[in-house]
Amino acid sequence: GTAIFRLQDHTKRLLNSAKIYQMNVPFDQATLEQAQIDVVRENKLVSAYLRPLIWIGSEKLGIAATDNTIHAAVAAWSWGAYLGEEAMARGIRVKTSSFTHHHPNVTMCKAKACGNYTVSILAHQEVARSGYDEAMLLDPQGFVCQGAGENVFLIKDGVLHTPDLAGGALEGITRQTVITIAKDLGYEVVERRITRDEFYIADEAFFTGTAAEVTPIREYDDREIGCGSRGPITTVIQKTFFDAVQGRNDKYAHWLTYVK
Structure with a gap:
């Protein structure tokens, strides 16, 4: 059901x-x-x-x-798929926006408030006009923070890395879901500050979000990431995520509330 x-x-x-x-x-x-x-x-x-x-x-x-x-x-x-059905397999093109993510003491970043999304709207509009699928926002110190409306992960040498929350990224529920799934699958997950050039040489990268779910990133700032499409670890995490959401994995049944 x-x-x-x-x-x-x-x-x-x-x-x-x-x-x-x-x-x-x-x-x-x-x-x-x-x-x-x-x-x-x-x-x-x-x-x-x-x-x-x-x-x-x-x-x-x-x-x-x-x-x-x-x-x-x-x-x-x-x-349907927030960033397009094709994007779930092929991946998307991402560009760093000239707009900076909120400073944690300017808006309360732990609150999922509508007003916090004004910079996200501006960032997405900016990069979409240049033909990119989504924007990446840096924090006020210049580290990668998140997508316009998504958390972000990179994979390097089999280890998942995601920006820590001190830079103001939203404490995403899908982010936490993916961290749990990745650890259950035996992958190490590191939460830390990440520079944009680390993404340029990543093996894989993907966005997470309630709407974005698990969307691969094939290109960032005009640099191809990994093989230029959805990578093998992203594929496994994405499949496990959808199995959990759609009730095909009893291990995660506690995350589901059935509509009766």
């Missing part, structure tokens, strides 16, 4: 994001989770993307609106 992947983790992140912005949400986690289940069930969705939202009402305008009503809504769409 239809199931929601890591529903509890996504809902907890939503509530944590609201807490960071001092939004007193009038719904508990169980209520928000049930609302998401209800939306999927009532709309008879089989493969879909869920978007729960929390926002501040309009009783008072301006920045001092902390006493306004807090609202919540759940939207859902039928969903």
Whole structure:
């Protein structure tokens, strides 16, 4: 049957994001989770993307609106591959944006807030106009931070490397899923600061995200990565990820909440 992947983790992140912005949400986690289940069930969705939202009402305008009503809504769409079906096998072309990712003390980067995505929109627009599929954002110190809307991994000599979270990258649930899967498969995973030229000489690279899932990167800043298409370790991780999401691996059954 239809199931929601890591529903509890996504809902907890939503509530944590609201807490960071001092939004007193009038719904508990169980209520928000049930609302998401209800939306999927009532709309008879089989493969879909869920978007729960929390926002501040309009009783008072301006920045001092902390006493306004807090609202919540759940939207859902039928969903295909975010960066294109072909990209899941062939990989995508990525370019470093001239825009820098938020400094951790400018916006609260652990919160998945809509306003944090303005730089992502600008970065994607910038590189898309030049024919690239997605943007890479550097942190304020010049290290690779994340994609416009994705976390990123590189593979070198059989070891997975991903930027640590101190640079402001979103604490992605798919990122953590892939780290768990990779370790279960016997791969070493290192979280650290990474320079862009390390990606140029990587054996493989890929993006992760709720929408992007596991998308290979075949080219970065006009340098071919590895063999120029999806690499062997990325292939294994991608397959294991989709097996988990689609209920084909009992080892990860605890990540699924079935819609009844």
